[in-house]
Amino acid sequence: MTARVAILISGRGSNMRSLIEATRAPDYPARIALVVSNRADAAGLDTAAAAGIPTAVVEHRGFPDRAAFDEALARELDAHEIDLVCLAGFMRILTESFVEHWRGRMLNIHPSLLPAFKGLHPHAQALAAGVDRHGCTVHFVVPELDSGPTIVQATVPVLPGDDEASLAARVLAEEHRLYPVGLAMVARGEARLEGGTTVFAGKAAAG
Numbered sequence: 001m002t003a004r005v006a007i008l009i010s011g012r013g014s015n016m017r018s019l020i021e022a023t024r025a026p027d028y029p030a031r032i033a034l035v036v037s038n039r040a041d042a043a044g045l046d047t048a049a050a051a052g053i054p055t056a057v058v059e060h061r062g063f064p065d066r067a068a069f070d071e072a073l074a075r076e077l078d079a080h081e082i083d084l085v086c087l088a089g090f091m092r093i094l095t096e097s098f099v100e101h102w103r104g105r106m107l108n109i110h111p112s113l114l115p116a117f118k119g120l121h122p123h124a125q126a127l128a129a130g131v132d133r134h135g136c137t138v139h140f141v142v143p144e145l146d147s148g149p150t151i152v153q154a155t156v157p158v159l160p161g162d163d164e165a166s167l168a169a170r171v172l173a174e175e176h177r178l179y180p181v182g183l184a185m186v187a188r189g190e191a192r193l194e195g196g197t198t199v200f201a202g203k204a205a206a207g
């Protein structure tokens with residue numbers, strides 16, 4: 001079965017683009033059925049439309065609170081019969097009930113080797129910490145921000161002279177490769193969330 005995926009974005013959507021491109025392969029186990037943005041001016045909306053993907057704008061400013069926004073989001077996902085949700089540069093915190101509803105079926109990509117450097121400005125955090133390895137993580141979404149169990153990670157070196165921009169660019173190239181890998185693992189049932197842990201086709205791994 002081919003999973004129907006919605007991608008939630010807020011901005012340029014380069015990870016969204018890499019997912020759209022990957023899902024075009026005939027043997028890929030998922031299709032992008034919808035792209036939703038909470039901002040009407042997100043550049044990624046044009047990219048998705050140009051690729052022939054249905055798009056929707058659910059502007060958070062139009063709702064009195066997070067719960068009402070999330071309900072509108074849920075209606076879009078239901079209307080498009082979505083199986084899996086990918087957050088890709090989606091800059092809104094979702095309510096616990098929304099996250100619980102999609103538990104095990106919602107993924108995020110974060111540009112750090114979680115659990116290191118959660119939250120904003122992970123590249124600046126990595127440079128400030130002086131690490132020599134950095135990277136990105138595809139993980140299941142749980143209510144606590146950037147804390148869900150890992151599905152897959154990629155590592156890049158931190159090089160002498162790196163600044164936030166050069167490090168972000170090196171990580172972003174890996175993000176584009178990694179997110180389609182993580183989504184395929186979940187769509188094929190090779191990685192699934194059980195309790196608070198990712199289980200990989202028969203063997204349990206640390207969350």
Ligand code: GRF
Binds near residue numbers: 014
């Ligand atoms: C990516 O670095 C992603 O990991 C982070 O926000 C950025 C979004 O970039 N959560 P894009 O919109 O996918 O180009």
